[in-house]
Amino acid sequence: MAEKNEKPRTIHTVLRVPFEMALGPTWTRFFEGLREKKILGTKCKECGRILVPARPFCPRCFEPMEEWVEVAQEGTIITWSYVNYTYFGVTADMIPIVPTRIKLDGVDGGWGGRIGGFDIKDFDLVNKKVKVGARVKAVWSGERHGHLRDIEYWEIIE
Amino acid sequence: MVEAVKSPEFPVKEYKTGNKDTVLPYNWALGPTWTKFFNGLKEEKILGTRCKKCNRVLVPARTFCPSCYKDMEDEEWVEVAQEGTVETWCLVNYKYYGQPKEPPYIIAQICLDRADCSVTHFIGGFDLSDPDKVREKMKSVSRIKAVWSKEKHADIYDIAYFEPV
Amino acid sequence: MGRAVAVIGTGQTRHGRRDDVSYPDLIKEAVKAAFEDAGITSQDIDAVVYGSMPSMMEGVAYNHFYFADALRVVGKPLLRTETCGSTGQSIAHTGIYWIASGMADIILVVGSEKQHEGDAQATMTTIPEAFMHADFVGGAPVAFSMQSREWMGHFNIDEDKAREAAAIISVDCHDGGLKNPYAHIRVNITKEDAMKARIITYPVRLLDVCPSSDGACAVIFASEDKAKKICKKPAWVKGTGFRGEEYFSGDSSKAVWQSAIEASKEAYKQAGITDPLKELDVAEVYNPFTYQQLMFLECLGFCPPGESPDYVVKGVFSPGGKLFCNPSGGVLCTNPIGAAGLIRLAEAAMQVTGKAGAIQVEGAKLALSHAMGGALQFNGITILGSEL
Structure with a gap:
């Protein structure tokens, strides 16, 4: 058991962890669009929705979203x-x-x-x-x- | 204060990737048992606790026995x-981000006399630059002893490393 | 639904700022209390389920390795489940499914957080990826404030009325916190205090926001056979529900929270509940923000969409009302995140077994527990009853 005068300590630290995350082709093109002052979305051929940011596939229909639209x-x-x-x-x-x-x-x-x-x-x-x-x-x-x-x-x- | 989290940067590639450092602050609570353990290191003492049920002495000291789940009130402090x-060892001879020290170095499991478990720490105090020579040397090493850091911070690095006896 | 499952024991730590103990010690405090409540030892359990927020919260990748000893996993299987705020419900469901499937008889489920070991909001900015979202979030309060404003806009709810209802919830919860021996925040506040507190993230003010807490909760689940043998008064699992949503929060309306609606419908179906406001005796609704409680009162079917402020002002969900919500003080007073959803379930179990002490709702037989999580993505429900 710790003595009375030994107040439990905490250790202060700052962690820095580096990451390199892949954007994939759809988001690469989306960000290139921003550089050219364009906001790009993609259209789902199944449900017809246009989503921004552009998506590689429709989150609801699970179909590829290959049609690009400048919105x-x-x-x-x-x-x-x-x-x-x-x-x-x-x-x-x-x-x-x-x-x-x-x-x-x-x-x-x-x-x-x-x-x-x-x-x-x-x-x-x-x-x-x-x-x-x-x-x-x-x-x-x-x-x-x-x-x-x-x-x-x-x-x-x- | 350490530099805040920066916006991601994109290196030029066919398909882009984003580089980003995640930087986060922490305050880890040691609790009473580990506070006493680390304060012991500062005084060049290695402290363990004995479980009164299974009689094992564990290092670092524990608030409860991992086998018996007995509280620390039932335990007694033991200077080991x-x-x-040396139970086992490994020569680390490559670099990675956030490494605890410059390679090469030896990581080992060390069973201290009077303890019933082993602890992880460095073995050093001799030339580690040639892996073949290290292997030859370590064949003859079985007993080791703690070498204390000159400057102590009540942390695990208060023991600089263990050297062959 | 598989085999019947019951809660046979619960344990909580004293919640709050707990830098007096290390993380393993904190876990042990809850686990030991649950074993004592159930009257069993670690030898009786078949497996362990654990969950928390991302381990990045405390800077130890896989924090459950660090306190494996406290979880008593030596020689036993271990599963980790995590869904952000709804982790507490997810781990409970993992344990329940394990027993319902017949693969285990007694499971220890533990959830925890030690928020004071890290910076919660800074860590939460790492929950969404860095490229589409991280620049815009201001931690959890922003995500939920944006949702609250969207809800008011969608149903054309008068801002002052919503403000007043949120203040009533804040007062009710803080009153509960004062009586709950485990609660973190223990202050006496008035409606006026809540309405005029400092703005943190509009429309959310200081007394609409949960604290950062350290704490752990352990719940022991058992099969029907074991529960009847071990426990005089188990709390029976009557229904569970859990639903997910898309990642990009703009892809669907968050004013009508579909995953909460569907998760509760599933749980009601299993429990045979058709009118939750009438049939439930008490509810532990996940409320890190008062406005989210308002939204959940609607999504969980306690009142029609867009009308929760009226119901709250009338006292329907206050002490003595038709369905008292969060007698424990809720997440608003105690928020060790990974434990918070499980604490809801533990409190519900204590209510239907008459073990809730000073916050007991008299004669409570059927209780709902709930948690939300993800990046506004998940909702989970567990309904507990005093009868099998």
Whole structure:
């Protein structure tokens, strides 16, 4: 038994583990599309749904989704939130974040992104401007890397 | 604070892959028994516990006997010997990410005198650069003893390695 | 359904910040309590099932190897099952199926988490892959806040009404937490406190969110023969249900949570329940966020879609209401994630066997336990009853 003066210790450590993950042909093409300011989806020949990001196969029909479609860069907000707390990897200068899920015109289902283009530090302003059903459009980064963040943010329009 | 998790980077290839480091912080709780065990190492003592039911002495010390499931209140602390015998060993002569030390090194299962189990640690203190010579040398090694690190942190590396007696 | 299965013992640790003990010690605390409750020893069990969140939570890949001794797996088969938040229900089902199939008679099921050993939200950003999702998530609170907002938008629910209902749930749960000897969060709060707490991830405020807890839960299941021999008052498994959904959360509406609806329908069918609000005596609904409890009250068929705030405001799910939900204080007060879904089941078992002490719902005979998980992907249900 530990003596009274021996308070149980904890060991602090930070683990770093490197990964290299394969995107496969469908997502490779999808990310190349972003570099060219295009949002690419694929269409299921069975159920007819167009999904973004592009998929190699339909999650419901299990059929290959081989027909490529460049979809609209505008859509409506399905839902949104306001991130106002920090955790490891997310520091105070990185918040607030206004994550959203958007239904792009002509696309079946929603897709994630961030709302921006105005002072999002002001929650009341965010709550006034960002509404379920509001229209948004993609604003592209000046420099693109074939990466999801090539869309810098989604801007409220109308 | 360690660098935060970065956005993935894509090397140029026909089909892309994404490189990403996952970086996460931890605070591992030792609990009272292992706190005492590691504090013992700092004082150059190797501590085990004896189960009063099966009478075995286990190192590192345990809060409960893995066979009898008896609580640590029933156990007694035992300082085991710093010498013991080699049960098995392996020369590590290749590199991988996050390795505990620069190869080559020897990992061994070591049964310390007065303990009823073996512990994992390094064997060292002689030239490990030629695997054939290491094999020849290890044929004659059966008894080893702990070599303590000069600087101690109350962790398993307070024992630098075990050297042949 | 295979052979009948019963719960013959449950054990929980004191939940909370437990850096006073190592992980194996924590596991042992729950396992020992379950053996004592069932009146058996590790020699009586045929096999062990374990589950937690990804081992990355605690930085030990395959944490169940680390505490194999505490799980008593030496000389026995071991299965690991994990589905994120719904892990607790998944491991229970794994044990139940094992006995129902006739391949085992007594199974020890253990779930645990030691959230203070890692950074839960940072780890959870590694649950989705890095390329399509990781940049947008802000840990679990965002995923569930987005779902809550989608639900309010979909059914055109007045935000203030939902806010008030969420606050009532928060008060009921915190009251339960105060009475539950195992609970992590023990504070007295008012509806006002809950409604005005700091925003974490809109619309979710501090008192709508579960804590990060360390804790473990162990449940011992047995076949009919063994249960009748060993246990004076077993809790019988009346029905189970579990369903999955697509990975990309935008592929289907999360405002109407299909996997929760289908999982509960399956469990009701097996249990012969047609009107859950009337027939169930108590429910332990997975509620790491108050708004999710509102959604589940609908998805589990306790009230019509879009109407849960009205029912909650009327007190239907509060103490003394028609179907008291989460007398234990729920996940909202105690959240060792890998254990949380199993704690729901353990609490349900304690309720139908009259062992729930200060939080006992008088005369409870039929109880529902539930957990959700995945990247908004999974829901699992187990219904327990006092009669075979």
